[in-house]
Amino acid sequence: MKKNAKEAIVKAAILLFNSKGYSGTSVRDIASLAKVNIAGIAYHFENKAGLLEYCFTHFFEQYIQKMEEAYFSIDKGARVCLKQVASDLLQFQCENIHLTSFVYREMSVDSQVVREVMSTYSLKEKYYFQKIFERGFEWNEFRPHSIPYLITQFKALLMMPFLNTHYMREVLYVFPNEAFFVQKYLKDIYFWIDQTLCSEIPIKKGAVIK
Template identity: 45%
Template sequence: MNTKKKIIDAAIMLFNTKGYDGTTVREIAKEANVNVANISYYFSGKQGLLEYVVTNFLEEYIRILESAFTQDGLSPKEMLLVIVRQILHYQSNHRQLTRFFYREISLDSVLIREIMTTYLVREKYYFQTIIHKGIQQGEFQKVSFPVFMVQLKGMLQSPYLHAQYIAEVLYAFPTEPYFADRYAKEVESWLAHALYKPSIVPMPAAAQF
């Protein structure tokens, strides 16, 4: 593993467990088994490292949306299902980074405000366009877009924000490979109730964890 990747992995682990403010550059260097100077060389310090980690997470997240949105032959419903499945798998494969990002975005900072005006505005555009097309084409019933997005985002984020509660109280395990597939079916089941017109496709059977 190269030095840059070791620093990134160490930072994600420490940011996730100790918080960004509670983590020092020396701790990151020690965990990564590299010289402190390497962090300055690659990232210009801890703030640059945070920006790199968050930006990379969002770049891939937006790429998932764009890929489904621009894929030929997909109906709005199919686009939405592809996005849900791929986001859940992406988050499952990057659990620590996902948990840290969703915690960090709840804070008010210059970085988060910049994210809101760039990446998350693009996210809104893709989802809003898909929902609008689905309503126009008769696949979706009319919904309040803000309410729909609050509910959808909550469902996509919850397993990774509350992984310990889900594991220790509910005995489901977001860390297991099967979880993303089974949970995706639950989200699809909710979409069938909340968004699809009754005449489209029967609601998927609920998965058992």
């Protein structure tokens, strides 16, 4: 069996899933691009569905690990912690742009794999976001807002460039695959945190809206 066949299969699958869609990609297409036998895919993943599940797990395991590591900075303040989360997640998504774009698009389709992701990784993500926002309210760093809506807005900022890469390139002339993108876009996210979320006016303790 080809050395590093599993890695080659995953790389080929990600590229094809992202460009042709999951349903538009065949096992034969993946095997051809990866330069392996179809039997190699069956050996490592059983079938295309198993390969899809691996891609989701591969993405979200790393995603949640980034969140957990960034959360360690919470003692420096909620604002600092949220900026660290933004920086680490944005960098991770840019480094894995094809996988990120495919996973986010596939998450909009109701399926068994997506439901499993929602019941595990998405709940973990919500837990860390909620803890950061609650700390921000408690420490008077953030203006009181509805936490579900804050999570929605913050996730939208992080996901938009990868959900709509064609729109970003062709209409806005923004290229998430370029090296300078992270640095430039982070400034905009930090501005949202500093100007929309944070407040210089003292807020009464306990003013938390959930």
